[in-house]
Amino acid sequence: MDYIWIFVIVNTIEEKYFKSMGLKIKELREEKGLDQKSFAFYCEIGRTQLHMIENGKTNPRLSTLLKIATALEISVSELVEGK
Known part of the structure; x- marks a missing residue:
């Protein structure tokens, strides 16, 4: 039973982290005046994937984060x- 609580706590921490990182990506993208579709194309990732990342709904691969970071300079x- 204790394992269930640990899983819930870790899952909640990860969820908050991914939402925070996604918001940061979105804010930086918008500061550059880029819409999701253009930015995703520039990063060579799918627009849906970028949407999922910006909304904290996925755990992006390191290679994807590298593409995004490079595009954001x-x-x-x-x-x-973290912020």
Whole structure:
């Protein structure tokens, strides 16, 4: 029974982290004046995938984060560190 609570806590922490990172990506993209479709194309990822990342609904691969960070002209570490 304790394992269930640990899973819920970890899952909640991850969910908050991915939402925070997604919001950061969205804010930085919008600062550059890019819509989702154009930015996704530039990053060579799908628009739906970008939408999922920006809304904290997925755990993006490192290679995807590298593409996004490069397009935003920041390092991956800047992208993934908390606010």
